Amino acid sequence: MSGRAPNLALSLAVGAVLVFLYAPVAVLVIFAFNESALSYTWTGFTLKWFEELASDRILLNWRNTILVSAGVVATATTIGTMAAYGLVKHRFRGKLAVVALMFIPIIVPRSILGIALLVSLNYLGVPRSLLTVILGQVFYVLPYVVIAIVSVIIVFDRRLEDAAMDLGATPWVTFRRITLPLIKNGIVVGAAVAFILSFSEFTLSYYLAGERQTLPIYVFSEFKYLITPKINALSATVVALVIVVTLLTEAVRHRAAALRRR
Amino acid sequence: MRSLTLGKASLRERWQVAVLLAPVFALLVACMVVPLSIMLLYSFWQSQAFSLVKELSVGNYLYVLGSPVFVGLTGKAVLYGLTVTAITLVIGFPVAYFLARRVTFTKALWIHAIIIPLFTSDLIRYFAWRTILGSSGVLNDVLLWSGLVDEPVRALINGPIAVVISLTHVYLPFMILALWASLEAIDPALIHAAMDLGARPARVFRKVVLPLALPGLVAGSLFVFVPVTGEYFGVNMMGGTTGFTITNAINDQFTSAMNWPLGSAMSFVLLFAIGFVVLAFLAGVRSLAVLRYRIGSG
Numbered sequence: 001m002s003g004r005a006p007n008l009a010l011s012l013a014v015g016a017v018l019v020f021l022y023a024p025v026a027v028l029v030i031f032a033f034n035e036s037a038l039s040y041t042w043t044g045f046t047l048k049w050f051e052e053l054a055s056d057r058i059l060l061n062w063r064n065t066i067l068v069s070a071g072v073v074a075t076a077t078t079i080g081t082m083a084a085y086g087l088v089k090h091r092f093r094g095k096l097a098v099v100a101l102m103f104i105p106i107i108v109p110r111s112i113l114g115i116a117l118l119v120s121l122n123y124l125g126v127p128r129s130l131l132t133v134i135l136g137q138v139f140y141v142l143p144y145v146v147i148a149i150v151s152v153i154i155v156f157d158r159r160l161e162d163a164a165m166d167l168g169a170t171p172w173v174t175f176r177r178i179t180l181p182l183i184k185n186g187i188v189v190g191a192a193v194a195f196i197l198s199f200s201e202f203t204l205s206y207y208l209a210g211e212r213q214t215l216p217i218y219v220f221s222e223f224k225y226l227i228t229p230k231i232n233a234l235s236a237t238v239v240a241l242v243i244v245v246t247l248l249t250e251a252v253r254h255r256a257a258a259l260r261r262r
Numbered sequence: 263m264r265s266l267t268l269g270k271a272s273l274r275e276r277w278q279v280a281v282l283l284a285p286v287f288a289l290l291v292a293c294m295v296v297p298l299s300i301m302l303l304y305s306f307w308q309s310q311a312f313s314l315v316k317e318l319s320v321g322n323y324l325y326v327l328g329s330p331v332f333v334g335l336t337g338k339a340v341l342y343g344l345t346v347t348a349i350t351l352v353i354g355f356p357v358a359y360f361l362a363r364r365v366t367f368t369k370a371l372w373i374h375a376i377i378i379p380l381f382t383s384d385l386i387r388y389f390a391w392r393t394i395l396g397s398s399g400v401l402n403d404v405l406l407w408s409g410l411v412d413e414p415v416r417a418l419i420n421g422p423i424a425v426v427i428s429l430t431h432v433y434l435p436f437m438i439l440a441l442w443a444s445l446e447a448i449d450p451a452l453i454h455a456a457m458d459l460g461a462r463p464a465r466v467f468r469k470v471v472l473p474l475a476l477p478g479l480v481a482g483s484l485f486v487f488v489p490v491t492g493e494y495f496g497v498n499m500m501g502g503t504t505g506f507t508i509t510n511a512i513n514d515q516f517t518s519a520m521n522w523p524l525g526s527a528m529s530f531v532l533l534f535a536i537g538f539v540v541l542a543f544l545a546g547v548r549s550l551a552v553l554r555y556r557i558g559s560g
Contacts, residue, residue: 010364013356017434020353021379024390024431027400031393079285086282090275102286104294107484109492109536111509112529115516116297119526123300139293142286200383203495207516216385220495232393235386242381246374 029239032232049233064130065199065215071134072141072198077191079138080145084190085183087146088153106143113140114207121208128210136204141197148193152186152256185256192249196242305526312520322527332511332528336535339507342422343491343539346429347483350437354482358441362448373442380435388499391428395419420502428500429490436485444478445471473554480547484540491536508532
C-alpha cells in the first residue's frame with residue numbers, strides 16, 4: 001500500500017469524512033451568534049440568543065437534567081467501577097460470556113428499551129419520575145462506562161494489594177490506601193463518560209420521564225418544527241461543555257499514563 | 263504461588279467476583295429481562311375500546327403480519343439499517359485504516375476527533391442537519407449560489423435522503439472505532455511479508471487486511487445496524503411523511519392511539535426482524551470465512 005497516489009486518495013477520503021463529521025455541528029454553533037432570527041443568512045454577530053436562553057423557563061429543565069446526570073454518574077460509576085475491577089483483577093471461567101452480556105444494552109434499540117420499561121413500570125404500578133429516568137440511563141451508559149474504566153485500569157498490578165495484605169493491612173484499608181488510588185483515574189474517566197452520555201440522552205428520558213421534563217425533551221417538543229437561533233445557542237453551550245469535559249478527562253488520562261511510566 | 267491458583271479460583275475469590283458483578287446483572291434483569299417479558303405478555307393481550315382485555319391470543323401478531331403497511335414499515339426500518347451500515351462501512355474503512363496504519367504520535371488526538379461528535383447529543387446533530395438540508399438551509403444556499411440549481415431542492419429534507427444522511431452522521435463514529443480496533447491489532451509484519459512475496463496492494467488488502475479486520479467489521483456492523491433499524495427520533499425528525507418507519511407506528515400506539523398490546527406486538531416483530539438479519543449476517547460472515555479457509559488451504 002505504498003506509493004503517492006493511494007496515500008493522497010486516503011488523505012482526501014479522511015479529510016472528507018472529518019468535514020462530514022464536523023460541518024453540521026460547526027454550522028449550528030456559528031449560527032448561534034447570528035443576528036437574524038429568520039433565515040440562515042449571516043447578518044451580524046450577537047450574543048442575544050445566549051441572553052435569552054439564560055432567562056428562559058428552560059432553566060427548570062436544566063435543573064432536572066443536572067439532577068438526572070448526577071444520579072446517573074454516581075450510580076453508573078459505582079457499579080461500573082465494581083464490574084471493571086472484577087473483570088480486570090480476577091480471572092474466572094466465562095469471563096467472555098459476562099463481557100458479552102454486559103454489551104447487550106449497546107445492541108438493543110433504545111426506543112424499544114424505553115417502551116419496554118414504560119410498559120413494565122405501568123404494569124408494576126411504579127410511577128414515572130426522574131428516578132426511573134436515572135434507572136434506564138444507568139443501564140444504557142453502563143457498558144460505555146465499564147469500557148472506559150477498564151481501558152485505564154487494565155495495567156492494574158494486583159501484587160501491590162497482595163503486598164499490603166501480607167504486611168497486615170485489612171481488606172478495607174488495602175482498598176482505601178492501595179486499590180482506590182490506583183484506579184482513581186479510571187473512575188474519573190468512567191464518570192465523565194457517564195455524564196456526557198446521560199446529559200444528552202433523550203430517547204429513554206422521553207419515555208421514562210413522565211411530567212418531569214429533562215432538557216433534551218424540552219428541546220425536542222419546543223423546536224421540532226420551528227428552529228430558532230435559541231436552539232443554536234443551546235447547542236453551542238452543550239457542545240462547549242462536552243468538549244471541555246472531554247479535554248479534562250484526557251488530561252486525567254494523560255497524567256495517569258505519565259505516572260505509570262515513572 | 264499465584265500461578266498455582268490460577269486455574270481454580272479460590273472460593274474467596276469467586277465470592278469477590280460474584281459480589282463485584284452482581285449489580286450489573288441485577289440491572290440487566292431489572293432493565294432488560296423483566297421489561298421485555300412484561301412487554302411480551304402485553305403483546306398477547308388485546309385492547310378493545312381503549313381498555314385492556316387480559317386474554318392471551320396471537321391476534322395482534324396476525325394483525326401486524328397481515329398488514330402490508332406494517333410489514334412494509336418494518337421492512338423500511340431494516341432497509342435503513344442495511345443502507346446506513348453499508349455506507350458507514352465504506353466511508354469508515356479508509357478513516358479506520360488511516361488511524362491504525364498512518365498515524366503514530368498524534369493517535370490520541372485523532373481518536374478524540376472521532377469520539378467528540380459521538381458525545382454531541384444525537385438531538386443536536388439532527389437539528390444541525392435540519393438547518394443544513396432545509397429548503398432555506400446552508401446546502402441549498404450553496405447550491406443556488408453556485409448556480410447548480412435554480413430553485414431550492416426540497417427533496418433534501420423530510421424524506422429518506424435526510425434520514426440516511428443524518429443517521430450515517432450519527433452512527434459513523436461507532437463503525438470507525440470498531441474497525442480501527444481490529445485494524446490496529448494487525449501485525450504490520452504480515453502485510454510486509456505479503457508485499458515481499460510479490461502480492462499487489464489490492465491483493466494484500468483482500469487476502470490479508472480484510473480477513474483480519476473481520477471481527478471489527480462484524481462488531482461495527484452490529485453497533486450501527488441495530489440502533490439505526492430501531493431509531494425513532496432521527497427518523498421522526500428527518501423523515502417527514504415519506505421517511506417514517508415502524509418505530510413511528512410503535513410510538514403512536516403508546517401515545518395517541520393508546521393501544522399498548524398492539525404496540526408491544528409491533529416492537530417484537532421489529533426485534534425479531536432485527537434478530538433475523540443479524541443472525542443471517544453472522545452466518546454469512548462465518549460461511550464466508552470457512553469458505554476462504556478451505557480454498558486457501560486446499
